[in-house]
Amino acid sequence: MKLKQLESLLGSLEQFSTPKIELEQYPTGAHIASRMLYTAENSFEDVNSKVVADFGCGCGTLGLAAGLLGAESVIGLDIDAESLEIAYANANELELDMDFIQCDIKNLKWRGQIVETVVMNPPFGTRRKGADMDFLSSAMKVASQAVYSLHKTTTREHVKRAALRDYNARSAEVICELRYDVPQLYKFHKKKEVDIAVDLWRFVPQRKQERSL
Amino acid sequence: MRLLTHNMLSSNIKGVANRFPLKIEVVKVVEKEVDFNIDFLKNMFHKVEWKALAEASRTMGYTELPETADATMLDSDDFLHKFHHALLELHLEEGALVCPETGRKFPVNKGIPNMLLHEDEV
Ligand SMILES: C[S@@+](CC[C@H](N)C(=O)[O-])C[C@H]1O[C@@H](n2cnc3c(N)ncnc32)[C@H](O)[C@@H]1O
Numbered sequence: 426m427k428l429k430q431l432e433s434l435l436g437s438l439e440q441f442s443t444p445k446i447e448l449e450q451y452p453t454g455a456h457i458a459s460r461m462l463y464t465a466e467n468s469f470e471d472v473n474s475k476v477v478a479d480f481g482c483g484c485g486t487l488g489l490a491a492g493l494l495g496a497e498s499v500i501g502l503d504i505d506a507e508s509l510e511i512a513y514a515n516a517n518e519l520e521l522d523m524d525f526i527q528c529d530i531k532n533l534k535w536r537g538q539i540v541e542t543v544v545m546n547p548p549f550g551t552r553r554k555g556a557d558m559d560f561l562s563s564a565m566k567v568a569s570q571a572v573y574s575l576h577k578t579t580t581r582e583h584v585k586r587a588a589l590r591d592y593n594a595r596s597a598e599v600i601c602e603l604r605y606d607v608p609q610l611y612k613f614h615k616k617k618e619v620d621i622a623v624d625l626w627r628f629v630p631q632r633k634q635e636r637s638l
Numbered sequence: 639m640r641l642l643t644h645n646m647l648s649s650n651i652k653g654v655a656n657r658f659p660l661k662i663e664v665v666k667v668v669e670k671e672v673d674f675n676i677d678f679l680k681n682m683f684h685k686v687e688w689k690a691l692a693e694a695s696r697t698m699g700y701t702e703l704p705e706t707a708d709a710t711m712l713d714s715d716d717f718l719h720k721f722h723h724a725l726l727e728l729h730l731e732e733g734a735l736v737c738p739e740t741g742r743k744f745p746v747n748k749g750i751p752n753m754l755l756h757e758d759e760v
């Protein structure tokens with residue numbers, strides 16, 4: 426599938442109807458989502474025929490992008506039931522099978538090496554400090570092959586250090602810097618759209634022995 | 639929820655020693671056809687807990703998987719098709735997942751397990 430086609434399919438998906446501030450529910454735009462998954466597949470072969478998990482899947486854009494690029498199985502996780510319902514409807518719309526689990530990423534306990542790739546747009550940690558790092562920590566435990574994630578560019582050094590030192594990353598690379606539009610969903614945003622710089626990261630976990638629970 | 643997903647989920651309640659596999663209570667199972675991918679199955683065979691998969695599929699009403707399996711069976715087309723069906727095509731649509739130690743139920747509605755914990759379980 427061509428990048429343009431992927432972006433336009435993702436652009437037609439339903440987004441959060443009443444976004445919840447405390448969960449940092451802003452949609453991962455079709456522009457960013459399509460580039461993220463396209464790169465994961467075409468530069469690194471981390472998507473096609475893989476088991477992919479989308480952490481904090483919201484309305485499912487990233488996971489569905491993985492499905493469109495041929496992931497064998499996609500699992501979306503979110504704490505919020507309403508978002509999962511929208512994601513479920515989006516999956517039906519694209520005629521993709523995606524599994525969903527309602528859970529808190531902080532309390533995840535998964536067995537084994539089944540998930541190869543995790544893709545995510547975690548909360549940036551602006552509402553609850555450390556939310557972004559909780560996601561990264563869990564993702565690195567679950568993925569056997571790669572983790573793709575978005576983090577504010579201002580946190581670059583911190584993310585790199587934490588990934589290599591605390592979360593068992595073999596490598597942590599910024600693939601590119603992107604502009605992320607946080608729409609004016611919330612009253613405290615004065616401007617119509619707040620445009621922030623985010624990094625697209627690729628983390629490679631250390632090879633693991635079979636993990637114990 | 640497919641059994642591939644069930645094969646990695648475990649009870650996340652604090653202090654529980656015996657977390658896996660979650661038992662399944664079935665209210666409704668649905669089947670959805672998925673393209674057959676031999677390389678994927680051969681790769682997954684080494685990652686799944688066979689016993690958990692075989693038991694789960696039986697609970698879901700599919701009795702074709704053997705109790706035990708080893709890699710030589712991957713040469714059999716018949717075996718691969720059964721493995722494929724159990725792993726990817728059976729969905730628990732309504733029911734519950736049950737913690738093997740405490741019996742705590744995690745409800746499954748519209749195919750989505752709710753693994754959220756109460757405050758005193760975190
Ligand atoms: C920036 S949004 C991601 C949007 C998503 N990629 C999309 O395209 O719709 C962050 C998501 O993380 C979810 N979330 C926040 N905290 C969470 C937690 N502790 N566990 C699981 N999900 C969480 C929110 O509900 C929200 O859907």
